[in-house]
Amino acid sequence: MQNDPNAPRYSRQVLFPPIGEAGQRRLLESTVVLVGCGALGASLGEQMARAGVGRLRLIDRDVVEESNLGRQALYTAQDAADHLPKAAALAGHLEEFNPDITVEPRVSDLNASTIRDLLDGADLVLDGCDNFDTRYLLNDWCVSSGRPWVYGACVASRGLTAVIVPGQTPCLRCLFPEPPPAGAAETCDTSGIIAPAATVVAALQAAEAIKILTGNLEAVRPTLFSIELWPFRIFEFGGKDPSPRADCTCCGKREFVWLDTTDRARVLTYCGRDAVQVVPASRGRAFDLDAVERRLAPSFAVRRNAYVLKVEVPDHTLTVFDDGRALISGTGDADRARALYDQYVGS
Ligand SMILES: [Zn+2]
Incomplete structure (x- = not known):
């Protein structure tokens, strides 16, 4: 009970x-x-x-x-x-x-x-x-x-x-x-x-x-x-x-x-892990993980569950969450991570 x-x-x-x-x-x-x-x-x-x-x-x-x-x-x-x-x-x-x-x-x-x-x-x-x-x-x-x-x-x-x-x-x-x-x-x-x-x-x-x-x-x-x-x-x-x-x-x-402080950094680098989290500036706006999957699946290896999409692109793995955040692995550089986000996920 x-x-x-x-x-x-x-x-x-x-x-x-x-x-x-x-x-x-x-x-x-x-x-x-x-x-x-x-x-x-x-x-x-x-x-x-x-x-x-x-x-x-x-x-x-x-x-x-x-x-x-x-x-x-x-x-x-x-x-x-x-x-x-x-x-x-x-x-x-x-x-x-x-x-x-x-x-x-x-x-x-x-x-x-x-x-x-x-x-x-x-x-x-x-x-x-x-x-x-x-x-x-x-x-x-x-x-x-x-x-x-x-x-x-x-x-x-x-x-x-x-x-x-x-x-x-x-x-x-x-x-x-x-x-x-x-x-x-x-x-x-x-x-x-x-x-x-x-x-x-x-x-x-x-x-x-x-x-x-x-x-x-x-x-x-x-x-x-x-x-x-x-x-x-x-x-x-x-x-x-x-x-x-x-x-x-x-x-x-x-x-x-x-x-x-509402304008904290939108990119958070994980120290020593060769991965960077990118939080899109458009928080609160609806994010369509299905659309991302449809766009990437024809060209890249995509794995997906209800919450997360994981895609292998050259030299990097992107783990994209259903609120638009992404973990970019294979780089510790914030600008590079942001660029990869824009390139594959879009903002
Ligand atoms: Zn105190």
Whole structure:
């Protein structure tokens, strides 16, 4: 039965005194938005669905690839062979083991123009994303609307996480006033990653999320926390009870520069991956993926499902989504990617 806190699947969690039946009921009435369905996101999605979060929205712009299967929970070789979008594939797997909750996959790019729609109604936001632009945008939205979020990042054998409860704990810009310069941060595509690093960070994030959602705020770990698995070390920053910074641009002065910028770059380069995402300037205008398929199919190898078209052109693969975005692989150059987009997809 939907929304039944006494369902057998939740019985062991309900036995845990800080949660109990009242906490389980709160989980079932909650809406959690998961931003990014990669290694962190897939694991977070699994834990939130098993915990019984009543409404779970999954946002991701990418498709499942074979190189994801070494660490990204739940995805299958068939998902990769079918080029399924991660949000749709993950939603399908979550429904297989918890059909009683509502799962909303959104195959979309989260940016300043889409964030209000994508995060609408969120009681809590979980960060499973892979770039700082998105995290600073999330921080702006969460602080401006007073919603908690849980930051998470992992690379190689280590990870970092922080709980941000607006007005009570430091926000991301209290901790790091500006993001690192583009290309300066290590990524899983350049430094690699072992699966346990992602799993442990996702577990730490999920535990804090469950505390917040069940009303156990006093148990929340308010500091920035870093864990290194190889060799094992943990670090905690910010003392026992850190406060938001009064001079913080975001939560102190309430200037939401990431949220208020509507003309962010339309081309996003994936560091170290030899692929570039192109977001057409005409967002919001209808995009006809069928027409693109009809145009390209006579001349090129085209594979297609309901969400995505993949076409092999000389030296490049274009993965075109039904909202008009495209991933251009085989180049790291933004101008070249834009040119290929215009050449094959059209704008
Ligand atoms: Zn702040």
